[in-house]
Amino acid sequence: MVLSKTASESDVSIHSTFASRYVRNSLPRFQMPDNSIPKEAAYQIINDELMLDGNPRLNLASFVTTWMEPECDKLMMAAINKNYVDMDEYPVTTELQNRCVNMIARLFNAPLEESEAAVGVGTVGSSEAIMLAGLAFKRKWQNKRKAEGKPYDKPNIVTGANVQVCWEKFARYFEVELKEVKLREGYYVMDPVKAVEMVDENTICVAAILGSTLNGEFEDVKLLNDLLLEKNKQTGWDTPIHVDAASGGFIAPFLYPELEWDFRLPLVKSINVSGHKYGLVYAGIGWVIWRSKEDLPDELIFHINYLGADQPTFTLNFSKGSSQVIAQYYQLIRLGWEGYRNVMENCHENAMVLKEGLEKTGCFNIVSKDDGVPLVAFSLKDNKRYNEFEVAEMLRRFGWIVPAYTMPADAQHVTVLRVVVREDFSRTLAERLVLDITKVLHELDSLPAKLSVTCEQKNGKNGTVVKKTVMETQREVTDYWKKFVLERKTNKNTIC
Amino acid sequence: MVISSTNTDSAEHLNCTFASRYVRAAVPKFKMPETSIPKEAAYQVINDELMLDGNPRLNLASFVTTWMEPECDKLIMASVNKNYVDMDEYPVTTELQNRCVNMIAHLFNAPVGDDETAIGLGTVGSSEAIMLAGLAFKRKWQQRRKAQGKPYDKPNIVTGANVQVCWEKFARYFEVELKEVKLREEYYIMDPVQAVELVDENTICVAAILGSTLTGEFEDVKLLNELLTKKNEETGWETPIHVDAASGGFIAPFLYPELEWDFRLPLVKSINVSGHKYGLVYAGVGWVVWRTKDDLPEELIFHINYLGTDQPTFTLNFSKGSSQIIAQYYQFIRLGFEGYKHIMENCMESTRVLREGLEKMGRFKIVSKDVGVPLVAFSLKDSSKHTVFELSENLRRFGWIIPAYTMPPNAEKIAVLRVVVREDFSRNLAERLLSNIEEVLKEIDTLPSRLSTKAAHVTATINETQDGKFPKKSETETLEEVTRQWKRFVDGRRTGAC
Numbered sequence: 001m002v003l004s005k006t007a008s009e010s011d012v013s014i015h016s017t018f019a020s021r022y023v024r025n026s027l028p029r030f031q032m033p034d035n036s037i038p039k040e041a042a043y044q045i046i047n048d049e050l051m052l053d054g055n056p057r058l059n060l061a062s063f064v065t066t067w068m069e070p071e072c073d074k075l076m077m078a079a080i081n082k083n084y085v086d087m088d089e090y091p092v093t094t095e096l097q098n099r100c101v102n103m104i105a106r107l108f109n110a111p112l113e114e115s116e117a118a119v120g121v122g123t124v125g126s127s128e129a130i131m132l133a134g135l136a137f138k139r140k141w142q143n144k145r146k147a148e149g150k151p152y153d154k155p156n157i158v159t160g161a162n163v164q165v166c167w168e169k170f171a172r173y174f175e176v177e178l179k180e181v182k183l184r185e186g187y188y189v190m191d192p193v194k195a196v197e198m199v200d201e202n203t204i205c206v207a208a209i210l211g212s213t214l215n216g217e218f219e220d221v222k223l224l225n226d227l228l229l230e231k232n233k234q235t236g237w238d239t240p241i242h243v244d245a246a247s248g249g250f251i252a253p254f255l256y257p258e259l260e261w262d263f264r265l266p267l268v269k270s271i272n273v274s275g276h277k278y279g280l281v282y283a284g285i286g287w288v289i290w291r292s293k294e295d296l297p298d299e300l301i302f303h304i305n306y307l308g309a310d311q312p313t314f315t316l317n318f319s320k321g322s323s324q325v326i327a328q329y330y331q332l333i334r335l336g337w338e339g340y341r342n343v344m345e346n347c348h349e350n351a352m353v354l355k356e357g358l359e360k361t362g363c364f365n366i367v368s369k370d371d372g373v374p375l376v377a378f379s380l381k382d383n384k385r386y387n388e389f390e391v392a393e394m395l396r397r398f399g400w401i402v403p404a405y406t407m408p409a410d411a412q413h414v415t416v417l418r419v420v421v422r423e424d425f426s427r428t429l430a431e432r433l434v435l436d437i438t439k440v441l442h443e444l445d446s447l448p449a450k451l452s453v454t455c456e457q458k459n460g461k462n463g464t465v466v467k468k469t470v471m472e473t474q475r476e477v478t479d480y481w482k483k484f485v486l487e488r489k490t491n492k493n494t495i496c
Numbered sequence: 497m498v499i500s501s502t503n504t505d506s507a508e509h510l511n512c513t514f515a516s517r518y519v520r521a522a523v524p525k526f527k528m529p530e531t532s533i534p535k536e537a538a539y540q541v542i543n544d545e546l547m548l549d550g551n552p553r554l555n556l557a558s559f560v561t562t563w564m565e566p567e568c569d570k571l572i573m574a575s576v577n578k579n580y581v582d583m584d585e586y587p588v589t590t591e592l593q594n595r596c597v598n599m600i601a602h603l604f605n606a607p608v609g610d611d612e613t614a615i616g617l618g619t620v621g622s623s624e625a626i627m628l629a630g631l632a633f634k635r636k637w638q639q640r641r642k643a644q645g646k647p648y649d650k651p652n653i654v655t656g657a658n659v660q661v662c663w664e665k666f667a668r669y670f671e672v673e674l675k676e677v678k679l680r681e682e683y684y685i686m687d688p689v690q691a692v693e694l695v696d697e698n699t700i701c702v703a704a705i706l707g708s709t710l711t712g713e714f715e716d717v718k719l720l721n722e723l724l725t726k727k728n729e730e731t732g733w734e735t736p737i738h739v740d741a742a743s744g745g746f747i748a749p750f751l752y753p754e755l756e757w758d759f760r761l762p763l764v765k766s767i768n769v770s771g772h773k774y775g776l777v778y779a780g781v782g783w784v785v786w787r788t789k790d791d792l793p794e795e796l797i798f799h800i801n802y803l804g805t806d807q808p809t810f811t812l813n814f815s816k817g818s819s820q821i822i823a824q825y826y827q828f829i830r831l832g833f834e835g836y837k838h839i840m841e842n843c844m845e846s847t848r849v850l851r852e853g854l855e856k857m858g859r860f861k862i863v864s865k866d867v868g869v870p871l872v873a874f875s876l877k878d879s880s881k882h883t884v885f886e887l888s889e890n891l892r893r894f895g896w897i898i899p900a901y902t903m904p905p906n907a908e909k910i911a912v913l914r915v916v917v918r919e920d921f922s923r924n925l926a927e928r929l930l931s932n933i934e935e936v937l938k939e940i941d942t943l944p945s946r947l948s949t950k951a952a953h954v955t956a957t958i959n960e961t962q963d964g965k966f967p968k969k970s971e972t973e974t975l976e977e978v979t980r981q982w983k984r985f986v987d988g989r990r991t992g993a994c
Contacts, residue, residue, distance in 0.1 A: 321780045
């Protein structure tokens with residue numbers, strides 16, 4: 001561990017890192033360096049370069065938790081060297097996972113007795129959770145078709161075009177056709193009526209989203225359930241529902257307990273939720289719960305023995321850290337039902353403050369609804385002079401990371417900015433953000449319109465020589481340099 | 497964040513945790529509790545229960561790193577709230593991943609120029625890495641078959657029966673047939689000759705392991721490459737090779753640089769390695785590297801925009817922590833080539849000490865080889881009275897966690913114990929382990945064999961039930977039987993902590 005190298009250079013132990021030669025050398029990028037360097041130097045150099053990353057807490061693009069209590073940090077650090085998959089060696093950690101599964105299953109009203117163990121598993125995130133759920137559906141459907149003597153080579157899944165990319169990955173990697181219900185302007189979630197129309201005998205499940213990534217809306221799972229029940233009665237296909245509650249799973253039970261979206265609806269067979277979104281844990285944990293044992297085909301579960309005892313495993317990942325599972329349990333017992341509700345209410349309140357502040361500027365259309373995930377998605381009322389992407393770029397100067405993106409088909413012409421309100425986004429920050437957005441709008445307003453400049457250039461390019469006055473040329477040159485300087489200032493974060 | 501609840505217990509904030517009511521209440525197991533509790537109580541309650549987990553550093557079952565320098569711990573903690581997938585928001589972290597990929601590709605002699613970016617990525621572990629590599633092979637093979645107008649619905653993969661479970665998962669979840677080369681006694685890895693025989697037109701790749709989980713051996717990838725090249729020439733199938741170097745990838749380049757197992761062999765198209773094994777990082781990071789751009793079909797890569805800018809993504813997992821990637825880069829520049837080499841040499845030295853100590857006891861047969869992953873796998877020369885499973889159970893009393901397991905087909909009657917020597921397993925610990933093993937051997941030698949006890953118990957029960965009447969037993973016999981049962985009961989309780 002400690003290397004004994006002949007200290008031909010007295011450098012090593014005497015010089016402070018910034019006095020040593022280590023800060024003069026460029027950091028290796030392509031090949032492993034031949035020699036070791038002192039650990040302090042390694043730490044300092046990497047730490048310094050990382051200063052140029054965005055500040056996670058100002059990263060308003062992400063739903064993923066960026067703050068936890070110091071007590072939890074302590075627990076996480078203590079468990080950092082525990083390989084979660086060693087169930088036999090770390091039985092308590094395994095037990096903690098099981099308790100989390102039990103609690104989350106009951107949060108989702110799974111039909112369980114009081115002390116019955118729920119069927120579910122912890123994953124690295126909702127992506128893995130969704131793939132496991134999808135696999136279970138695919139296998140069940142195949143078994144059913146085989147028993148009926150029908151072809152089972154063309155499975156498909158029905159979702160909205162607003163799905164997160166992991167559904168598309170699932171479809172492509174596991175060779176399931178993705179049948180997407182297109183969006184339309186003003187309606188950015190999956191339409192249950194259209195979804196049910198698309199269901200056919202090859203549909204392994206319909207996936208509804210509780211908390212769309214694009215604008216935080218909850219899809220109407222109850223309506224979907226009712227319509228699909230009817231269709232199932234007519235066709236006898238037994239098509240089930242999966243709810244992707246990655247964001248909404250830890251919001252709906254606390255803010256909208258009357259909303260029926262979970263196992264209370266009979267067709268819902270599995271649900272996934274991200275522990276690292278509103279489960280209030282750092283990145284790296286998700287959960288998938290099945291309604292009952294029947295919904296998880298036994299043949300998908302593996303049993304291994306080479307870690308010492310029989311160990312069942314049904315996850316895509318094997319070795320991984322234990323910290324996030326322990327942190328999830330910490331949050332569940334530390335906060336309890338009232339704690340989570342208080343946090344979600346605070347988030348909702350701050351989202352409203354932000355929304356009202358934006359509305360008051362008079363420049364924005366609010367695209368997100370009040371109910372749903374606490375976030376504000378908004379677009380410019382008039383984006384002819386400047387668009388949402390430019391607003392996002394300029395906000396970076398203040399440290400805020402606010403993403404701008406276009407909607408998927410069939411609403412690609414709509415661009416939005418989206419601010420996600422997490423637990424650690426207080427009202428003060430919300431007010432400051434509104435202030436900074438107002439500043440940015442002022443600045444963009446004062447810039448000359450880009451359109452006129454492009455027109456002039458086009459004329460010139462047509463071959464005709466456009467005679468420009470000295471003033472015009474000067475203005476063009478100044479505009480160009482102004483934009484250049486602005487770009488340099490705002491692109492500070494895109495260093496690669 | 498701070499919960500304000502009406503304080504019915506006015507002394508609540510004064511009581512230390514162990515004076516409070518929180519340690520009297522049963523900890524929630526099935527339902528979320530209604531109310532919050534103070535963070536100190538939550539911390540204490542969980543921390544205390546976790547004391548009953550095994551000690552990770554004494555967990556000799558695992559290849560996964562259990563110790564890192566404090567400076568690295570600092571870096572890890574500082575980045576625990578960075579969601580790795582936010583490439584646009586955290587460009588430096590993304591850059592660090594790319595540098596790691598470059599370095600690992602060069603370590604494996606990938607045909608990349610000095611300043612060229614390698615093709616590869618960081619994953620959560622070798623499981624994900626293998627699934628991605630397998631997906632790439634499957635897709636390439638399907639494309640080739642479609643172009644040839646041949647059926648592409650029955651892909652298969654050829655491996656040894658000693659593969660880690662993730663290959664079986666890959667096969668089952670991605671609907672690829674697994675054609676396993678069976679092992680035999682004394683030969684616990686994949687036989688290249690038999691493997692190449694199993695290859696047919698539907699084979700998407702042959703997977704060789706550098707560092708078998710069972711015995712630490714390196715499979716002969718060079719021989720496999722030669723035999724497969726010949727077969728490909730005859731058949732025109734172009735079957736490629738994948739090397740699962742989960743353990744061996746960070747050992748072979750430092751200890752056995754002449755061993756040709758990587759991209760120096762032309763048929764090797766992708767390699768995976770676990771950063772969290774001998775890459776010397778905590779659990780949660782693996783790497784997969786492809787030979788060239790052509791070996792990774794473009795259609796498998798997704799582009800998303802809703803985090804702000806265009807972002808290519810080809811992983812099974814999306815959001816995950818950044819800590820391990822940063823830690824991996826730390827290790828690369830902190831240790832450098834010479835650092836890794838010294839550590840691997842130290843591991844091999846401790847392994848040698850352990851192996852020789854075990855041989856000296858005269859009771860064990862060493863199943864692992866000298867060359868390979870630093871571990872010692874050993875079986876009992878005589879397992880008629882006591883088994884390795886008993887040894888393993890008894891060693892737990894001292895705190896050691898050493899797994900005992902049976903080999904896969906066709907060597908199922910061989911049972912071994914395996915000690916993995918990681919970076920933090922010093923010579924002192926090796927010697928202590930040896931003395932504990934000797935103690936345990938002495939102890940169980942004095943105990944009656946459990947196997948014969950079980951047989952006796954079974955026969956007794958059979959006699960009882962078959963005859964319908966109770967055979968007359970002498971007082972001593974009954975007493976003996978009762979004592980035996982209780983001893984077994986106590987043993988079972990002692991060793992299975994849950």
